[in-house]
Amino acid sequence: MSEPAGGEAAPGPLASLLRTLGVDPEESEHLAALVRPAPDEPAFTVVVRTQGRRRRSLLEALQSLAAQTWTRFGTIVAVHGTAEAAAAVETELEEAAASGAAPADCRVLHVEEGGTRAKPLNAGLDAADGDYVCFLDDDDLAEPNWLAVFADGAAAAPGQIIRARTARQPWLTEGTAEPRTPAGPVEYVYPATFDPLAHFSYSETPICSLALPRAALDSLGLRFDEDLTVCEDWDLLVRASQLLGVHCVDEVTTLYRRSDRANSETEANRQDWFRNRARVIDKLARRPLVLDGSEVHRLADARFEYGGGPSKRLENIRTRELLAALPGRLRARLIRTLRLK
Known part of the structure; x- marks a missing residue:
């Protein structure tokens, strides 16, 4: 795959709105990141979220990163758990990196116990130094083209969120806490395109489908909501997409291994999901919405x-x-x- 050349930033909804109002984002230190040209060879920070309890699947996720064809990236393993769990992960990571089964540029970030699923994501985001930040959970697998596809997307639409496709497959845990054996065919349930109106109701985009422009997130103060126990990725995507825009690449680049122990299947967790969904929608209802003009025709057809x-x-x-x-x-x-x- 050829390396993309840098280009002018593709204006997202917020940058377009500001220019319509006669405001040049380039003249503001706070907003300049919205229109910053893409680097010739973007660097990525991959944040791998784990509690340190699924070490086999974690090592498989890291091995998938070691096989990336785009090599300009560093990896942060955010261990949300005990200090002992973080130390054990660090030991295994060093051994895996020495054998080539994990990325060479990889470090462990201990995130103290307590808080929600968003806490390690924010910790990793704060520690990231790449042009874009990507996320994997410890039960996800990245295809070798994952970061290369994001790099192509960044060249095509600098400054926007880059979205690729994720496949899903049911896996058996066989009495353990982690996926062990495939239990069915690979499913392509997530759409190839990003629908901003549909995303006001529910998420159609797993977190591993996204590469987020770090400087733009920092300048706008965009972070995961740590008051949410689930839906934290959906919430950030809906908020950030209105400001930055989303560029879609129709290539499957990750696999979500859906465990037969998925917590969302219990009634208690379904109720928790509905509570968090209501919070996300209430937050959206309290702020102005910024949409690309192309959505006007769909709203008119309502x-x-x-x-x-x-x-x-x-x-x-x-x-x-x-x-x-x-x-x-x-x-x-x-x-x-x-x-x-």
Whole structure:
């Protein structure tokens, strides 16, 4: 794969809005990162999130990083757990790196116990020094082209979030805490394109699908919400995408190994997910939304009427009023036909 050449920054929604208002982001030290040209060879920081309990799958994830065709990256293993767990991971990591089974530029970052899933992500983000920051969980696997695809995307759309595709596969844990054996075929359930309107309702993008421009995140103060127990990646993506934009590359670059012990399948965790989802949406409702102009046509097709809300609802009200004026038998027959109540 040829190395991409640097280019001018592709303006995201916020930069476009500022220029529409006559504000040049380049003249502001705070906003200049939004329009900064891409480096000829972008460097990446990969943050691997782990609690140190799934060491076999963690080493498999690191081995997938060692096989990357794009070599300008460093790795931070953020161990969210005890000091003993972090020390054990560091020992195994040194052995793996010595044998070529882990990236050479790899270090362990101990994140003290307590807090939510977002805590190690923020710790890794704060410690990152690459042009872009990417994330893997310890049960994810990266294809050899993962970072190379991100580099191509960065050349095509500097300054934007780069999004590739993630495949999913069910795995058996066989009585352990980590994936051991594939339990079914690889599934391609995540769409190839980023739909900003759909993402207001739910996430269609695993965290390993993303490369985030670090300088832009820093200048805008964008971080993961540590009050969320789940949905932290979705929340950051929805907030950041409105400001930076998302450039999609239709290539599968990661595999999410979905464990048969997935916590989200329990009723308690489903309720937790709904609570966190409500928090994400409430946060969005309290701030202005910034959308690319291309979404105007989709919003127009939603069929809203002046002063009354969605036209479909009004049509149903009028239909019921007409039915109420019909003779009883005819009305009953039409209701059965139209299945209106």
